[in-house]
Amino acid sequence: MDPEPDCGEDSYQGHGRLTDKVAVITGADSGIGRAVAIAYAREGADVVISYLEEHDDAADTARYVEEAGRRAVVVAGDLSDPQHCRDLIARTVEELGRVDVLVCNAAYQMTRESLEEIPDEEWDHTIATNLSAMFHLCKAAVPHMGSGSSIIGSSSVNSDNPNPTLAPYAATKAAIANFCASLAQMLGKQGIRVNSVAPGPVWTPLIPSTMPPEKVAEFGADTPLGRAGQPAELAPVYVLLASDEGSYVSGARVAVTGGRPVL
Template sequence: MNQPAQQQDVPGVQSRMTPVPDCGEESYRGSGRLEGKAAVITGGDSGIGRAVAIAYAREGADVLIAYLSEHEDAQDTARLVEAAGRKAVLVSGDLSASSHCREIFDTAMREFGKIDVLVSNAAYQMSHDSLEEISEDEWDYTFKVNIGAMFHLVKAAVPRMVPGASIIGSSSVNSDNPSPTLAPYAATKAAIANFAASLAQLLGEKGIRVNSVAPGPIWTPLIPATMPEEKVESFGSDTPLGRAGQPAELAPVYVLLASDEASYVSGARIAVTGGRPIL
């Protein structure tokens, strides 16, 4: 089933989407799989990040939600985390600044006293039909937010992590099957998958696991904020399952990778793509 044509300004607001994405607000049921853990989630205000924050809280984790400027969405997510009986911490700011990435973890340590899980999920994209439309500033900013921030976040997190900690990067099906209209974004998503695989090997001796998730077309605020209306309307319809995915459909994978049950899962890349293959 297709979404109605719609557009928003960047970065997009979840509550103004039609239909509003399902982040598991009514459906996710926890079972204590992350009891007592503390997690940092970038882009945790909406979309996949919100779904992960809800799931983590209902599994027993306290959550720091890092976001750009979508205060209304972030506050909604914080209320959902607190309704699950867990602590929610909101930190707004631009991840393209390395200093902000470090500040996130200073705050996490001050609020939680530890960091067990980092989910590097925030991303920027814009759709362009030609190379000429992509400015140097946009290219640089996309790389700073999507992969540069992951580097700075990991650098800040690792010294505060202990054996058993988990790092999860949000890659994309675009890393293997890039859309030509999303060239800068697709390149960064390939870099995230590659960087996560390198980190799994570099950090194994510290007992820190690193994995990535490769979502397919998922219905999040990024879509109406960065794509033309006609693409929004047909978004996800070309997958084998014939529809866009909902953020709630990714949350169980992020829970697994953060949990102690995945103690020997490192260097993995898990596809949640509605049937599109990653190779």
């Protein structure tokens, strides 16, 4: 990508906010997931790096985690498969003993100009990857999470201000925010906090791979801040929601949008 996304490789400095926690991050090979993995490791967490197939990118993320002195467990696979979701959590527990933080970040999107252009299979795949995977991951992880644990879903500014050319994606992001709000109430008695983060336009590999060139060229220019965000600018919010400093934050949807309101 030109320019390369800033995932905090050279800038993020940790302060021990997640010392010895175990974090599972999906879509952690690049973009927001990589930025969160780097931040979590530098805050003291061991990190499970879940990704689809970009092996070199995942290896780079693992290298940053290990350079921070933390364990990196790298797991490839398709989260649209419920069994892989269960296997991912089982692998985490087998190698690291528990789950303290679950970040459901992996997502699929594709720009389509009309309803007729959306293949049935693409709709189903988007729902399975973005939304159903979160259900299966949470269901598998919660029995291994104790009081003080945290679940974080990556929603979007599209959750209540949907882009019509991203209809399937936007629908899943609204559902993620709603599901997190439900889980926060359901799991509160167990001391498990659940929140979602709603990014605005963020410069990640998902953008040029799923949008036409003319939209990529102006990506983020229509925000009040006049630019797209960088993954490194999202990571501190994910750190707060995972840390004990966020101990009374649950059921929230935190907007990181460059000024676009999320209601």
